[in-house]
Amino acid sequence: MTRALYNAMLAEAAIEIRHRLGLASDETVETAIVLGTGWGDAFPLEATRTANMAEIAAFQGLEEMVGHKRRFEIGTVEVSAPKRPTLRPRTPRSGATLNIPTETRRVIVLRGRIHMNEGTLNPSVLLKVRLQIDVLIEMGVTKFLLTAAVGSLREDLLPGSIVIIDRFISFGQDQMPNYPGEFVSIDNAMNRAMVANLNFPHVSHVFFCGPHFESGDDKAEMARRGADVVGMSVKPEVFTVAVARVFGGHPDVSVLALGYVSNGMDEQMDDEKHRQRALKDAPQLAEAIMQALTRWTD
DSSP: OOHHHHHHHHHHHHHHHHHHHTOOTTOOOSEEEEEOTTTTSSOOOEEEEEEEGGGSGGGTTOOOBTTBOOEEEEEEEEEEOOOOOOSSOOOOOTTOOOOOOEEEEEEEEEESOOOGGGGSSOTHHHHHHHHHHHHHHHTTOOEEEEEEEEEEOSTTSOTTOEEEEEEEEOOSOOOOSOOTTOOOOGGGTBOHHHHTTSOSOEEEEEEOOOSSOOOHHHHHHHHHTTOOEEESSSHHHHHHHHHHHHTSSOTTOEEEEEEEEEEOTTSOOOHHHHHHHHHHTHHHHHHHHHHHHHHOOO
16 A cells, blocks of 8 residues: 555544544544553543444454454543642641542553554555554554563563563564655654653563464573563554654654563463463553553653
8 A cells, every 4th residue: 555545544544533532623632552461451441432443444354353352442540640849748647548639631542452463464454553553643642651461581570570661672574564765763762751750670572473472492582682571562553653753743752661471481372371360460550551641751
């Protein structure tokens, strides 16, 4: 598909999603959250409207995937209000409850991201990987919180850990959803100020397209090259944001990426077991999202 045709499809998709989410043409939502495996099971979103991908022309033809609901949602969350300087700290009386001020934040949520490996036998899907992010940028989103399940490549990085993904290592030829000439770096997209504002371990991520899992030998080689975690998403979305910043006229768009370590370095791959582990830890993952929303800095 030519860029001109893609841009036309993008504009139409943005209009259709706006309509389904009840957004006026001049109305924007600043923050979008891409919910990976386990991340959305306890996320306290008060959803008001939903747009199923299957009902949006540009996204039709996608296969169903276990654990991925394939929809955009708009709603609100209650987050702790930013701290404001005070003249003197106030200590609550004995037995009194400390009231923490909150504020209502409006967000768009993407449940059921499209993966690059879904285009292995259907190249048209590859553009949808890009479109799912581009359409949100077209609608005015400037802050992307990406979440995903990842596998550990370090013995000291245990299942259940939450990490900040702020570096990427290539393993072979990673096909990204870029048009020819769209040369960008991951550094063009990451929100470095935000990364420094959260107290989770910082890791390097290696993208493994799949749809098969990495072998033990793959893991050993990835670890030897300096990667800490491995996953089948995140990197294409970060690249899409980088392209939008450099070539799309959206210099203010940025990304924060969080990973949930669903399996250990030496653990046998078991998709259902890892999904159940993420489900058990869902409250912890929801809290991490809320912390990120509370502490987000430009």
